[in-house]
Amino acid sequence: MADEHGIVASGLVREFKKGPRAVDGIDLVVHPGEIFGFLGPNGAGKSTTVHMLTTLLPPTAGTATVAGYDIVREGPQVRAAIGAALQEAALDPLLTGREHLRLQTTLQGIPRSERARRGELLLERVGLSQAADRKVRGYSGGMKRRLDLALALVHSPRILFLDEPTTGLDVQSRSALWEEVRRLATDDGVTVFLTTQYLEEADVLANRVGIIDHGRIVAEGTPAQLKADVGRPTVEVVPADSEDWERAAAILARFGEPCAAIQGVAVRLQTGEADLAEIVRALDAEGLKVENLQLHQPSLDDVFLAKTGRSLEGAGEEEEEPELALEPA
Amino acid sequence: MSERFVEQVGQLARRSVVRTARQPANVVFPLVFPLLLLAVNSTGLQSATHLPGFPTDSYLAFALAVPFMQGALFATMNAGTDLARDIQTGFLNRLALTPMRGIALLGGQLGGVMAMTAVQAAVWIAAGLILGVHFAAGVGGIAVLFIFSLLIGLGFGALGAFLALRTGSGEAVQGMFPVFFVFLFISSMAMPRNLIEIKWFQTAATLNPVSYLIEGIRSLIVIGWDAEALALGFGVAILIAVTAVTLASVSLRTRLTRS
Numbered sequence: 387m388a389d390e391h392g393i394v395a396s397g398l399v400r401e402f403k404k405g406p407r408a409v410d411g412i413d414l415v416v417h418p419g420e421i422f423g424f425l426g427p428n429g430a431g432k433s434t435t436v437h438m439l440t441t442l443l444p445p446t447a448g449t450a451t452v453a454g455y456d457i458v459r460e461g462p463q464v465r466a467a468i469g470a471a472l473q474e475a476a477l478d479p480l481l482t483g484r485e486h487l488r489l490q491t492t493l494q495g496i497p498r499s500e501r502a503r504r505g506e507l508l509l510e511r512v513g514l515s516q517a518a519d520r521k522v523r524g525y526s527g528g529m530k531r532r533l534d535l536a537l538a539l540v541h542s543p544r545i546l547f548l549d550e551p552t553t554g555l556d557v558q559s560r561s562a563l564w565e566e567v568r569r570l571a572t573d574d575g576v577t578v579f580l581t582t583q584y585l586e587e588a589d590v591l592a593n594r595v596g597i598i599d600h601g602r603i604v605a606e607g608t609p610a611q612l613k614a615d616v617g618r619p620t621v622e623v624v625p626a627d628s629e630d631w632e633r634a635a636a637i638l639a640r641f642g643e644p645c646a647a648i649q650g651v652a653v654r655l656q657t658g659e660a661d662l663a664e665i666v667r668a669l670d671a672e673g674l675k676v677e678n679l680q681l682h683q684p685s686l687d688d689v690f691l692a693k694t695g696r697s698l699e700g701a702g703e704e705e706e707e708p709e710l711a712l713e714p715a
Numbered sequence: 716m717s718e719r720f721v722e723q724v725g726q727l728a729r730r731s732v733v734r735t736a737r738q739p740a741n742v743v744f745p746l747v748f749p750l751l752l753l754a755v756n757s758t759g760l761q762s763a764t765h766l767p768g769f770p771t772d773s774y775l776a777f778a779l780a781v782p783f784m785q786g787a788l789f790a791t792m793n794a795g796t797d798l799a800r801d802i803q804t805g806f807l808n809r810l811a812l813t814p815m816r817g818i819a820l821l822g823g824q825l826g827g828v829m830a831m832t833a834v835q836a837a838v839w840i841a842a843g844l845i846l847g848v849h850f851a852a853g854v855g856g857i858a859v860l861f862i863f864s865l866l867i868g869l870g871f872g873a874l875g876a877f878l879a880l881r882t883g884s885g886e887a888v889q890g891m892f893p894v895f896f897v898f899l900f901i902s903s904m905a906m907p908r909n910l911i912e913i914k915w916f917q918t919a920a921t922l923n924p925v926s927y928l929i930e931g932i933r934s935l936i937v938i939g940w941d942a943e944a945l946a947l948g949f950g951v952a953i954l955i956a957v958t959a960v961t962l963a964s965v966s967l968r969t970r971l972t973r974s
Contacts, residue, residue: 476805
């Protein structure tokens with residue numbers, strides 16, 4: 387029965403002794419096998435939510451089930467079903483990658499006969515076979531994150547929590563990690579709950595996104611739905627001949643209302659991106675040569691702006707998430 | 716005790732030993748520093764053995780008990796700072812997400828501390844034998860001394876773990892080091908209690924549990940089988956160990972607030 391379940395939270399609240407409600411009544415549903423992106427600035431309550439859902443922090447109020455198990459009453463069952471790579475790769479700098487896997491396989495109760503094989507398999511999967519016998523303190527940020535992921539997968543969890551897995555990584559390492567997360571969800575059917583403060587990460591990777599701010603979910607849906615909710619796409623045209631700008635603007639005006647453009651002239655489309663082909667045909671019919679034509683979709687930052695009145699970029703600088711003190715309120 | 720539990724403790728103890736062994740400062744200083752102090756004191760204070768009532772004519776034999784206690788203090792610091800680092804880096808959360816029992820973590824950590832204590836005890840005993848110390852209680856006494864030092868290491872290691880779990884800070888644990896050293900100095904470390912002439916010092920040394928640990932160890936080296944000293948020494952060591960392990964266990968439960 388647990389296999390049919392992903393994550394369900396209802397009215398989840400976490401208060402700390404000194405400070406505001408870090409999480410203020412969250413309701414969410416994560417379906418089995420999907421990648422759910424939990425997007426928000428620093429201090430929004432992402433990590434506190436993850437700590438509650440992974441049973442590391444008891445909620446002050448509300449309920450949640452993970453893999454069908456109650457996070458308060460059935461902690462051991464929850465932990466058996468999940469893997470987690472929490473913020474900051476929690477590794478021992480003095481141990482090697484292989485030693486980490488040996489420890490983790492033992493603690494996770496993997497049979498002795500399978501431990502070495504499982505460790506090798508995971509090291510290979512995350513591309514750390516060559517570095518397996520090096521101490522972790524010599525690893526790059528990307529290598530540490532990949533080892534962290536391998537450790538979270540030791541016991542083949544059905545649900546994987548990744549708390550800002552690519553923060554601080556270079557573009558290449560980030561792409562490699564995205565690829566692995568995507569593979570886990572599509573090939574292995576792992577449900578992934580991923581927190582991030584990167585718009586692109588949520589947009590590219592997540593099937594659905596929940597946007598959190600000040601401990602509350604302010605928007606939830608697929609990236610396309612969320613963006614569609616806040617605005618229609620814009621089309622920008624840069625004529626090849628600068629004398630054609632007025633003509634271009636007149637043609638575009640048939641498809642929507644003018645809006646600010648970066649280089650050329652632009653309109654916000656009335657009926658959406660389906661008009662794009664018509665625009666191209668209209669420009670061609672008028673014999674207008676175009677240097678550049680671009681369709682701009684609304685971004686998740688536009689969604690965040692629409693829901694909170696602030697831009698996601700830099701929003702977290704206002705306040706930091708309360709330290710995850712382990713004393714209940 | 717299940718096989719799985721034993722395996723978990725074994726792996727965590729192994730990790731504790733490995734990480735200590737890979738930090739040379741954590742191995743060398745706890746061995747070199749007490750040996751240096753022993754060398755200085757045993758030569759500089761040899762004349763104290765001429766005092767009437769001094770229990771031996773070798774100050775080296777008298778002072779050999781001290782490195783055992785200094786080693787225990789280092790064990791406290793190492794166990795505490797290692798555990799605090801695990802808390803600060805989130806490694807403890809990683810462990811908390813496994814089916815591992817909290818007591819396995821503590822057992823593993825303390826197992827590692829005791830392994831290091833065993834190495835230290837072997838070094839002190841070997842140093843004593845090489846330097847010509849006659850162990851009055853004989854081979855059996857050396858075995859008891861070894862067990863006694865493990866018990867002390869367990870107690871002080873658990874004390875370090877308790878401090879780390881309460882504060883979650885390696886700096887806070889290290890900040891306690893001078894306090895522990897004060898306990899060591901205000902004890903019968905350098906002189907038998909009955910020969911300490913300064914009244915407040917003698918009273919403080921009598922109230923100080925560290926005195927009884929030192930005197931228990933010392934009795935095996937310079938006196939032989941002294942039932943009273945051993946009973947007091949083992950009694951205090953067991954009391955410290957039981958109290959510290961209990962406090963550390965409770966603090967670990969609080970720290971691991973997993974449901």
